[in-house]
Amino acid sequence: MLQSIYFLNLLLPLFYITAFSIYSYDFYNEKKVVNNSKRIVLFITLLLHTFYLVSRMIEYNHPPITNKFEIFSIIAFSIGFSYFILELLTDIRGTGAFIILFSLVFQIISSIFIEHTYNVPEVLRNRLLGLHVISALLGYSGITISAVYGVLYMLLYKNLKANKFGLIFDRLPNLEILEKLSFYSVVIGFILITFAIVIGIIWLPSAFPNFSYSDPKLVGTFIVWLIYGVGIVSRFLGNLYGKKAILYSILGFCVAILSLIITNTLAKTFHSFY
Amino acid sequence: MNLVGISINHKTSPLSLRETVHLNRDEIVEFIPRLKDGLFSEGVIISTCNRTEIFGFPSVLSIDPSIITEKLQEFKPGIILKPDHYSRYFSCGAVKHLFSVASGIDSLIIGDSQILGQVKEAFEISEDLNFAGSVLRRIFDTTIRVGKRSIKETSIGEGAVTVSYAAVQVVEKIFANLEKKSALVIGAGETGELAAIHLRDKGVGKIAISNRTVERAEKLAEKVNGGIVSFNSLAEQIHNFDIIISATSSENLIISFDTVKSALKKRRGTPVVMMDIAVPRDIDPDVKKIDNVFYHDMDSLKIIVDQNLQKRKDQIPSVEKIILEEMVGFFGWYNTLDVVPTIKTMRAFFEEIRHDELEKIKHKVSEEDYIKIEDMTRRMIGRLLHNPTVKLREFAETGANINDVSTNTMILKELFNLDHTPVNGNESIKENKKEDPLEEE
Numbered sequence: 021m022l023q024s025i026y027f028l029n030l031l032l033p034l035f036y037i038t039a040f041s042i043y044s045y046d047f048y049n050e051k052k053v054v055n056n057s058k059r060i061v062l063f064i065t066l067l068l069h070t071f072y073l074v075s076r077m078i079e080y081n082h083p084p085i086t087n088k089f090e091i092f093s094i095i096a097f098s099i100g101f102s103y104f105i106l107e108l109l110t111d112i113r114g115t116g117a118f119i120i121l122f123s124l125v126f127q128i129i130s131s132i133f134i135e136h137t138y139n140v141p142e143v144l145r146n147r148l149l150g151l152h153v154i155s156a157l158l159g160y161s162g163i164t165i166s167a168v169y170g171v172l173y174m175l176l177y178k179n180l181k182a183n184k185f186g187l188i189f190d191r192l193p194n195l196e197i198l199e200k201l202s203f204y205s206v207v208i209g210f211i212l213i214t215f216a217i218v219i220g221i222i223w224l225p226s227a228f229p230n231f232s233y234s235d236p237k238l239v240g241t242f243i244v245w246l247i248y249g250v251g252i253v254s255r256f257l258g259n260l261y262g263k264k265a266i267l268y269s270i271l272g273f274c275v276a277i278l279s280l281i282i283t284n285t286l287a288k289t290f291h292s293f294y
Numbered sequence: 295m296n297l298v299g300i301s302i303n304h305k306t307s308p309l310s311l312r313e314t315v316h317l318n319r320d321e322i323v324e325f326i327p328r329l330k331d332g333l334f335s336e337g338v339i340i341s342t343c344n345r346t347e348i349f350g351f352p353s354v355l356s357i358d359p360s361i362i363t364e365k366l367q368e369f370k371p372g373i374i375l376k377p378d379h380y381s382r383y384f385s386c387g388a389v390k391h392l393f394s395v396a397s398g399i400d401s402l403i404i405g406d407s408q409i410l411g412q413v414k415e416a417f418e419i420s421e422d423l424n425f426a427g428s429v430l431r432r433i434f435d436t437t438i439r440v441g442k443r444s445i446k447e448t449s450i451g452e453g454a455v456t457v458s459y460a461a462v463q464v465v466e467k468i469f470a471n472l473e474k475k476s477a478l479v480i481g482a483g484e485t486g487e488l489a490a491i492h493l494r495d496k497g498v499g500k501i502a503i504s505n506r507t508v509e510r511a512e513k514l515a516e517k518v519n520g521g522i523v524s525f526n527s528l529a530e531q532i533h534n535f536d537i538i539i540s541a542t543s544s545e546n547l548i549i550s551f552d553t554v555k556s557a558l559k560k561r562r563g564t565p566v567v568m569m570d571i572a573v574p575r576d577i578d579p580d581v582k583k584i585d586n587v588f589y590h591d592m593d594s595l596k597i598i599v600d601q602n603l604q605k606r607k608d609q610i611p612s613v614e615k616i617i618l619e620e621m622v623g624f625f626g627w628y629n630t631l632d633v634v635p636t637i638k639t640m641r642a643f644f645e646e647i648r649h650d651e652l653e654k655i656k657h658k659v660s661e662e663d664y665i666k667i668e669d670m671t672r673r674m675i676g677r678l679l680h681n682p683t684v685k686l687r688e689f690a691e692t693g694a695n696i697n698d699v700s701t702n703t704m705i706l707k708e709l710f711n712l713d714h715t716p717v718n719g720n721e722s723i724k725e726n727k728k729e730d731p732l733e734e735e
Contacts, residue, residue: 180467181582183594185601189467195565196470262565262586 021079025136028072033131035065036096036124043116047191055113062104062116069097069127080137083150089134094154096126098161106165106205112193115201118168148223156216160276162209163248167273169202170266177263199262202269203255210248217245240279247272295628297388297433299337299349300359300380301395304402307379314373315366317341319419325369326423333357333365336427338434340395340416342409344402347395349388351430359383389433389624393617396441398450405450405606410441429628436624443616450609453602458489458539460598461569461590462496465537468567468588476500478523478535480549481542482510485571487517489539494518498537504528506542533557539569540576547578554581571595629700633686636703639712641683644675682706 042058045051073094076084084090100123107113172192179188180195192198224231251268254260260268302315317325322339329337329350337350348362359382363375383391394400396413417434420426426434445451454460469475477498479490482505493501501520505511511522523531528548532538533556542548549568554577558566565586570577575591582589648671656664686702706712 176467180464180588183590183597185598194467194470196468200470262563264563 021075022136025072025075025079028068028075029131029134032065032069032072032093032096033124033128035061035068036100036120036127039065039100040117040120040124043120047114047117048187050191058116059104059107059113062100062120066097066100066104069093069100073097082145083147083153085150085153086137086141087135089130091153091157092126092130093134094157095161096123096130098154098158099123099126099164102158102161102165102205102208106201110197110201110204112197112201114191114193115169115172115198118172119165122164122168146223146227148219149227152216152219152223155212155219159209159212159214159216160280162205162207162212163269163273163276164209166202166205166209166269169198169205170270170273173198173202173266174263174270177266195262199266202266206248206269206272207252210245210252213241213245213248217241237283240283244272244276244279247275295385295389295429296355297349297351297383297385298357298359298362299347299383299388299391300362301345301347301383301391302375302380303345303347303400306381311373311375311379312344312346315341315346315370315375316343317346317370319415321369322416322419323423325366326420326425328365328369329362330425333361334425336420336425336430338416338420338426338430340413342412345395345400347392349383349392350425351427386621386625390617390621392433392437393440393620396437397444397613397617398441399444399610399613403455404603404610405452405455407445407451410438410445413441414438432624432627436620440617440620443620444613447616448609448612450606450613453598453605455599455602455606456488457571457592457595457599458485458492460595460602461489461539461571462492463598464569464588464590464595465493465567466496468565469536472497473499475536476502476534477537477539478502478504478532479514479520480504480525480528480538480540480576481572482507482514483541483543486539486541487514489541489569489571490514490518490520493537493539494520502535504531529553533560535566536564537567537569538577539571541571542576544572544576545574547576549577549581551578551580551584554578554587555584558584558587569595633703636706636712637683637686640706640710641679643710643712644679648672648675 039058039062042054042061046054046058073084076090080086084094100120103116103119103123107116173195175188176192176195176198178184179186193201251260251265251272254268255265302312304312307315317339318341322341325339326337329339329348332353334350335353337348340347340349348366359380360377363380367373367375381391391400392413396410398405398407398409401409413434417426417430417437420430454463466472472493475498477490477493477500479486479493479501482503486503486505490501490503501515501518502523503511503515503518503520504523504525505514506525508522508525511525514520515522529550532549532553538549540549554566554568563586565588567588568577568581568590570579570589570591573592577589577591579589579591581587652664652668652671655667659667686706
């Protein structure tokens with residue numbers, strides 16, 4: 021099994037490169053043959069990635085969340101997987117290159133620097149923690165995809181306003197669809213982050229009896245959760261739509277990233293495992 | 295191949311002439327018998343607002359295409375067709391031209407999608423009037439295939455190439471579900487009408503027309519199943535519409551910046567598309583500075599049209615490749631047509647030998663044995679000739695490589711001396727008898 025883990029670790033970036041290349045080629049050229057085959061390539065890539073993550077979990081006897089580069093691989097997978105589900109649900113296939121690029125970057129970094137270690141702190145072997153981390157990462161993937169669609173929306177918006185009718189105009193779906201994609205991703209992301217928070221709250225007292233609710237990680241996550249929560253409710257109430265909703269989603273993403281950077285690097289928190 | 299024809303089109307003649315030459319369906323039906331009368335044994339007439347094409351196989355060995363124009367001038371007195379007004383086509387050139395016409399690369403607007411249907415209809419008229427034989431049918435089957443392949447395999451027909459359609463294309467880049475959108479067309483002239491029809495065809499949920507002359511607005515509204523908005527109350531009404539297309543002949547602006555700004559407030563920022571396809575403009579161009587207002591005028595829409603036309607032009611080499619492939623396929627088939635007579639001659643030749651040999655033994659064996667021998671030889675000849683017959687037919691039917699077909703046919707003819715074989719094959723049999731060393735022994 022170890023051999024297949026090493027092999028897949030090398031193979032996965034190549035598959036993501038292939039998937040990214042096919043999606044990019046299709047974005048620029050829009051060939052019908054490629055249009056159908058790209059989804060198959062992404063599916064195979066995600067299947068291999070699943071096999072890789074499960075193999076790691078079995079071989080090393082812990083969820084693949086014990087170091088930054090395992091986390092990166094899960095981020096790569098969850099972004100790719102979330103996009104794949106979104107593509108299946110909406111059948112909008114023109115934007116994959118922009119999303120898969122993120123999976124590709126994370127997986128390349130992960131494959132280069134990943135450590136193959138059996139010895140990890142006991143706390144990281146906890147299954148609830150595994151569920152918490154994976155749902156949180158899928159949630160953050162959701163809001164990342166939402167932000168990407170937000171950026172694409174703004175690109176098309178600016179192009180339309182400036183009478184530029186180039187590649188962006190030709191290949192991207194229309195503004196309403198981009199807005200919907202951004203919104204659906206954010207809703208899925210929000211639900212998963214909520215799920216991660218709930219698991220965290222359940223698991224936290226048993227794992228860290230001395231934790232504080234004013235911990236920067238908890239405060240940061242709560243702010244992000246609140247921003248998205250308010251945004252989603254406003255959208256449902258009909259107060260937030262179009263360009264404003266998109267800018268709000270991009271703002272939420274910036275806050276989320278800022279919160280992650282601060283809590284993982286600058287602030288002192290119980291939530292620091294690596 | 296002796297297919298000949300003439301083409302009077304936008305490249306060779308002015309619009310006024312093309313209009314007078316144009317033949318409607320009834321005229322084509324009336325004109326075909328005149329062509330049949332001593333000129334063509336089979337043929338076709340394609341006539342649209344931009345071209346009239348008359349093609350056919352001459353009844354006599356060859357004809358001068360100017361005779362076709364003479365017939366046309368007789369049929370439509372008053373037309374003066376000079377040699378410059380039409381192109382002449384022969385044989386391969388004629389087939390290639392028909393393929394080009396059907397593919398849309400010869401059209402005034404490159405990639406015109408209507409021409410394929412018009413070509414199909416033209417051939418159906420010829421068939422109905424018994425003016426189409428097997429070769430012409432094959433030409434048109436291939437012509438239609440060229441047209442379909444061009445649409446399917448290239449993007450020759452993609453993208454808006456008229457300003458009103460470009461406006462709709464922009465609308466589709468902003469809104470997803472047009473059924474839930476409402477549109478207002480200001481101006482019921484030709485451009486406004488075209489835009490309203492495009493919107494209706496795209497399934498816009500609610501269409502309203504506004505025009506200074508209410509009667510014209512009502513007429514167009516009826517055509518597109520739309521409503522009417524009073525021209526004088528435009529400012530109070532425009533916030534109700536997601537798409538506004540203005541195409542009036544007004545000398546002054548009819549929608550101001552402030553009107554749009556206050557409409558957007560009433561719409562609570564919901565996006566609105568404003569297409570100003572009037573010259574001079576109807577909508578204040580400054581409205582494009584307002585958030586969620588997508589304003590486009592003739593100049594910006596012209597950019598789309600020009601880009602799409604260029605993209606279509608870029609597809610011409612791909613379409614020409616399809617034409618070339620189909621030309622090779624068609625002429626491959628055409629050149630194999632003489633295979634069928636060769637098969638017939640070969641079978642007749644073998645049958646003759648069989649009869650000849652049976653004749654020799656007829657009186658030497660009993661009647662019962664004769665029947666058995668006759669049956670056996672028939673089966674034997676059948677089995678011997680089965681494979682060569684099937685193979686040659688395959689070549690003929692599939693339009694296979696012409697060199698293979700020619701070589702095989704030639705070898706067959708040479709081996710059995712079929713070229714010198716009379717219909718009953720006796721002469722050849724006699725010759726073979728003489729030359730057959732086994733027979734001499």
